Amino acid sequence: MSSIAKEVIVSRRPLGSSLSRWFGKNLIRIYMALAFTYLFIPVAYTFVFSFNDSGKSNITWQGFTFDKWLNPCGAPRVCEALGNSIKIGLLATIFSTILGTLIAFAIGRYAFRGRSASNLLIFLPMATPEIVLGASILSLFLVLQVNPGFWPTVIAHVVFCVSFVVVTVKARIASLDPRLEQAAMDLYANEFQTFRRVTLPLVAPGIAAAALLAFSLSFDDFIITNFNSGTVTTFPKFIYGAAARGIPAQANVIASAVFFLALALVIIGQVVSRKRKVY
Amino acid sequence: MADSANSARGDLKLASVTKSYGDFTAVDDLSLTIPEGSFFALLGPSGCGKTTTLRMVAGLEEPTVGTIHLGSTDITFTKPYQRPINTVFQNYALFPHLTIFENIAFGLRRRGIKDVDESVNKVLDLVELPHLAQRKPTQLSGGQQQRIALARAIVNRPALLLLDEPLGALDLKLRRQMQIELKWIQKEVGLTFVHVTHDQEEAMTMADTIAVMNEGKIEQMGSPAELYDNPKTAFVANFLGQSNLIKGTLVGTDGDSLVADLFGQKISLPRSRSHAADSSIYAGIRPEKFRISLLQTSTSGNLLSGGKIEDVSYIGVSTQYQVMMPWGQELMVFEQNDDGVAPFRIGDPVNISWEPIFTFALRGDEDADAGTEVVPEDLDEE
Amino acid sequence: MKKISTPYLLLLPGFAFLFTFFVFPILSLAQVSTATPISGGDVGEFEQTLRFRNYLEAFLESREHFGRSLVYALLATFIALMISYPLAYALAFKSGKYKNVLLVLVVAPFFTSFLLRTVAWKQILGEEGFVVPPLRTLGLISESTTLTSTAGAVIIGMAYNFLPFMTLPLYASIDRIDPRTLEASGDLYANGFTTFRKVTLPLSMPGVVAGTLLTFIPAAGDYVNAELLGGPNNTMIGNVIQSRFLIPDYPTTSALSFMLMAAILIIVIVYIRKAGTDEVV
Numbered sequence: 001m002s003s004i005a006k007e008v009i010v011s012r013r014p015l016g017s018s019l020s021r022w023f024g025k026n027l028i029r030i031y032m033a034l035a036f037t038y039l040f041i042p043v044a045y046t047f048v049f050s051f052n053d054s055g056k057s058n059i060t061w062q063g064f065t066f067d068k069w070l071n072p073c074g075a076p077r078v079c080e081a082l083g084n085s086i087k088i089g090l091l092a093t094i095f096s097t098i099l100g101t102l103i104a105f106a107i108g109r110y111a112f113r114g115r116s117a118s119n120l121l122i123f124l125p126m127a128t129p130e131i132v133l134g135a136s137i138l139s140l141f142l143v144l145q146v147n148p149g150f151w152p153t154v155i156a157h158v159v160f161c162v163s164f165v166v167v168t169v170k171a172r173i174a175s176l177d178p179r180l181e182q183a184a185m186d187l188y189a190n191e192f193q194t195f196r197r198v199t200l201p202l203v204a205p206g207i208a209a210a211a212l213l214a215f216s217l218s219f220d221d222f223i224i225t226n227f228n229s230g231t232v233t234t235f236p237k238f239i240y241g242a243a244a245r246g247i248p249a250q251a252n253v254i255a256s257a258v259f260f261l262a263l264a265l266v267i268i269g270q271v272v273s274r275k276r277k278v279y
Numbered sequence: 280m281a282d283s284a285n286s287a288r289g290d291l292k293l294a295s296v297t298k299s300y301g302d303f304t305a306v307d308d309l310s311l312t313i314p315e316g317s318f319f320a321l322l323g324p325s326g327c328g329k330t331t332t333l334r335m336v337a338g339l340e341e342p343t344v345g346t347i348h349l350g351s352t353d354i355t356f357t358k359p360y361q362r363p364i365n366t367v368f369q370n371y372a373l374f375p376h377l378t379i380f381e382n383i384a385f386g387l388r389r390r391g392i393k394d395v396d397e398s399v400n401k402v403l404d405l406v407e408l409p410h411l412a413q414r415k416p417t418q419l420s421g422g423q424q425q426r427i428a429l430a431r432a433i434v435n436r437p438a439l440l441l442l443d444e445p446l447g448a449l450d451l452k453l454r455r456q457m458q459i460e461l462k463w464i465q466k467e468v469g470l471t472f473v474h475v476t477h478d479q480e481e482a483m484t485m486a487d488t489i490a491v492m493n494e495g496k497i498e499q500m501g502s503p504a505e506l507y508d509n510p511k512t513a514f515v516a517n518f519l520g521q522s523n524l525i526k527g528t529l530v531g532t533d534g535d536s537l538v539a540d541l542f543g544q545k546i547s548l549p550r551s552r553s554h555a556a557d558s559s560i561y562a563g564i565r566p567e568k569f570r571i572s573l574l575q576t577s578t579s580g581n582l583l584s585g586g587k588i589e590d591v592s593y594i595g596v597s598t599q600y601q602v603m604m605p606w607g608q609e610l611m612v613f614e615q616n617d618d619g620v621a622p623f624r625i626g627d628p629v630n631i632s633w634e635p636i637f638t639f640a641l642r643g644d645e646d647a648d649a650g651t652e653v654v655p656e657d658l659d660e661e
Numbered sequence: 662m663k664k665i666s667t668p669y670l671l672l673l674p675g676f677a678f679l680f681t682f683f684v685f686p687i688l689s690l691a692q693v694s695t696a697t698p699i700s701g702g703d704v705g706e707f708e709q710t711l712r713f714r715n716y717l718e719a720f721l722e723s724r725e726h727f728g729r730s731l732v733y734a735l736l737a738t739f740i741a742l743m744i745s746y747p748l749a750y751a752l753a754f755k756s757g758k759y760k761n762v763l764l765v766l767v768v769a770p771f772f773t774s775f776l777l778r779t780v781a782w783k784q785i786l787g788e789e790g791f792v793v794p795p796l797r798t799l800g801l802i803s804e805s806t807t808l809t810s811t812a813g814a815v816i817i818g819m820a821y822n823f824l825p826f827m828t829l830p831l832y833a834s835i836d837r838i839d840p841r842t843l844e845a846s847g848d849l850y851a852n853g854f855t856t857f858r859k860v861t862l863p864l865s866m867p868g869v870v871a872g873t874l875l876t877f878i879p880a881a882g883d884y885v886n887a888e889l890l891g892g893p894n895n896t897m898i899g900n901v902i903q904s905r906f907l908i909p910d911y912p913t914t915s916a917l918s919f920m921l922m923a924a925i926l927i928i929v930i931v932y933i934r935k936a937g938t939d940e941v942v
Contacts, residue, residue, distance in 0.1 A: 028751050031748075031751065032748065032751050032763075035744060035747075035748050036766060038744070038821070039766075039767070039821075040770055041785065042770070042773070042777075042778040042781035042782055042785070042821075043773050043781075045781040045784070045785055046773055046777055046778065046781050059787075059789055060789050098674075099674055099675035099678055100675065102671045102672070102674060103671065103672055103675040105671050106667075106668040106669075106671035106672045107668075107672075109668070110668035110671075112669065115668075118672060118676070121676065121679060121684070124683070125683055126875075126878070127874075127878055127925060127926060127929055128687070128878075128922055128925075129878060129879065129881060129882020129883075129899070129921055129925060130879060130882055130883075131882045131883075131884065131899045131902050131903060131918070131921075132687075132882060132902075132918040132919075132921060132922045133683075135690070135902060135906055135914065135918050136686035136687050136689070136690040136918065137682060137686050139686060139689060139690060139693065139915070140685060140689060143689065155682055156682070158678065158682075159678075159679070159682050159683050162678070166675075177370075179368050179369070179370070179372035180372050180374060180375075182339050182359070182366075182368070182372070183368055183373075183374070184374075184385070185338075185339070185358070185359040186337055186338075186339075186359050186360070186368075186432075187360075187365065187386035187389060187431070187432075187435070188360045188386050188389035188390045188435070189360055189385070189389045190358070190389075193389055197385070198374060201376045202374075202375070202376060216771075216772070220771075220774060220775045222775065222776055222885060223882075223883075223885065223899075226903075235774065236774055236775065236776045239774060239776040239777055239780065240885075243780050243783075243889060247777070247780060251774075252777070255773050255774045255777045258772060258773070258774070259769070259772045259773045262769075262772035263765070263769050263772060266765050266769075267765065270761055270765065
């Protein structure tokens with residue numbers, strides 16, 4: 001096995017010297033170290049510069065300070081933007097998870113006329129560039145004489161989140177053994193009880209994963225938000241707007257905090273699911 | 280919840296049941312009565328319709344034509360949860376998100392029974408796994424999961440327990456042990472068991488009555504001994520154990536016996552074991568019923584002479600021989616290694632003899648190879 | 662026949678939503694794309710003139726950006742694939758008990774804001790970052806050479822930003838491969854490279870298809886990387902659509918959007934057909 005992987009990465013063999021043999025043996029480790037360095041450089045940079053004793057712009061290192069961490073809302077409007085992002089994210093998550101889960105059950109569970117057309121309708125928003133999606137939704141709101149703002153943004157986010165929810169939940173439903181539901185029916189559970197006691201608990205992890213995905217997509221979205229949010233500022237929009245004149249270090253503080261919070265949530269989730277060892 | 284269908288008891292009767300999927304007929308005009316309290320096996324190769332039959336009885340499929348009765352109640356179209364029938368599923372289908380205790384209590388709770396502790400603990404004792412009540416199914420071994428699946432079904436005291444290849448996922452040794460245990464539990468709880476399997480040995484070990492199914496129809500039904508000693512079709516003769524089928528012609532009678540001509544040599548067989556339609560037959564003899572003797576030895580009973588040992592396989596308790604007959608057919612012979620005689624060697628010229636009572640006769644227009652194909656152990660059939 | 666209506670009931674709310682806020686807008690985009698502004702009318706007032714010249718004009722005006730978008734997106738997708746495949750392979754087969762930890766680490770960088778990471782790259786590679794000045798001091802690059810405002814920076818930026826969309830589907834499909842099939846291939850006289858070409862790669866193809874699509878589609882329509890990491894010569898079709906929408910010149914913008922979408926859909930469909938898999942959806 002190890003020789004296969006080695007040769008996948010470099011198709012040349014160790015030349016025989018101990019150095020090249022060491023290199024060949026550890027190539028995969030070296031590669032992973034490099035890849036992870038590449039992945040984490042901007043994250044580390046953002047984190048380090050959250051301690052920069054900078055003024056309005058945060059480009060060069062001015063000295064170390066905890067001030068920005070103690071006062072993350074210190075920069076004008078940054079916390080307002082964060083609050084908007086969280087509100088929009090939560091609403092978009094709730095709506096897209098409900099709509100997407102219903103669709104996933106229909107497509108994942110039933111054979112019906114129009115099933116492949118339904119799959120296509122779910123695929124299309126994912127295949128549409130964000131800029132086209134954002135622009136077309138905005139033009140609808142303009143036609144309807146609705147001003148861009150908070151709710152138009154939520155709606156636009158739901159549009160692109162639904163498909164990802166459907167795909168995620170559908171995968172979970174597909175991996176479900178149909179015999180479990182048959183066993184429940186066999187054991188005197190009617191259709192509703194079967195759904196409530198067996199199907200739903202088993203699909204729940206997929207729904208939770210889909211909700212997390214929807215939230216992170218919504219929270220991080222800029223392009224579609226930029227079209228539909230009007231004067232409402234979200235966190236990505238705040239950064240984009242500030243990028244020209246200098247991003248305050250508070251943005252780094254908030255981004256780093258979000259990073260560690262998300263990391264902690266994922267790790268806790270992993271530990272809990274391993275402890276329960278359910279699936 | 281105790282509506283009329285749910286409290287039905289009695290024999291299970293399938294009347295002219297057919298199940299088609301488009302052009303494909305999985306079960307073809309099947310009629311069958313399974314007496315209350317029996318251990319009944321549906322035996323057949325993959326795709327023979329046995330699992331479909333089981334699923335129709337469980338309520339997981341609806342027959343295209345025909346009716347299913349339990350006692351006097353028609354259950355053909357009642358929902359699975361409205362039938363007093365429980366199933367031990369292939370690969371068990373234990374709920375992975377519930378503890379063993381809650382898995383077993385599932386059916387009781389759905390029927391609105393509040394106090395489940397006593398019943399669950401009793402059935403856990405019966406399957407000898409009371410210490411696993413609070414575990415999750417994934418923490419159990421295959422054999423343990425199998426017993427829990429059984430416990431989860433029998434705790435409901437159903438009128439009928441269906442077992443769908445229940446031992447298929449276990450290794451051979453565990454399978455043998457569970458066969459004996461299942462038989463014991465069936466006696467202990469006194470329920471009707473309907474057992475679906477493609478393993479003829481498993482069916483013979485456990486069932487009182489076996490129905491051999493092939494291509495959606497029942498080939499023959501009876502006790503294990505009846506099926507083995509007196510098969511009615513080539514399929515049954517070959518699928519249950521092994522058989523030597525020799526082409527021949529009925530030429531006369533002799534009291535209760537029939538006389539047949541097999542490639543110029545006369546043999547006799549009991550009239551009660553002939554299923555021939557006319558004079559053209561296949562004479563069937565099980566390999567262990569044959570005796571091999573050197574040419575000069577005198578023998579009684581039926582005798583076929585002019586054989587030659589082609590192949591010898593020594594397998595401990597017995598030795599298996601392939602004997603080439605003058606008409607170009609290889610016969611299989613199992614000899615017990617109990618007489619201290621040195622085995623025959625390849626090339627030895629021999630005669631083959633047997634007691635006439637062990638001969639059966641099948642229709643001469645049958646496919647002599649029916650049921651001999653190697654059956655893939657495909658557990659996810661149908 | 663109760664069973665038949667259930668799926669439609671489940672689909673109803675979601676599809677009603679998608680029809681209103683996805684299908685209808687896209688159709689109205691198509692409608693506007695052949696319209697002409699009413700002379701003397703308000704901004705955003707058009708009449709339908711079936712003026713298909715809008716497409717030709719839009720295309721001729723921005724064919725350069727179109728071409729650039731496709732080339733940049735293809736290169737970014739290719740780079741992301743080259744980075745992700747060994748990474749996903751190592752995660753699936755080489756990470757042992759650290760598999761879950763490493764998987765979290767692959768996703769973790771993307772918990773930080775996409776824009777902030779892009780800005781970080783801009784500053785790291787920028788004039789005052791910690792890469793350019795040392796290189797200048799060592800004389801490895803000339804005073805006039807920059808790392809940002811280049812096509813390379815835009816492409817690398819996109820490859821970086823869309824990396825999880827590549828790595829995760831790849832990991833999912835490589836992880837499903839039974840390692841015994843690789844051993845069997847070795848047993849049947851295939852060397853490491855042949856095993857990869859004849860067994861690993863074909864088996865991971867669904868992941869490759871899904872990953873490349875999920876990277877290519879957002880990359881082709883992106884304008885943020887071009888704006889932050891690129892210069893005036895690196896603008897993509899997204900930048901054009903974005904800027905024209907603000908003028909506003911809806912008919913040509915709509916025509917551009919529609920062409921972009923059509924181009925991507927055609928590429929996607931041809932690609933899925935060629936790759937011979939429908940496991941994407």
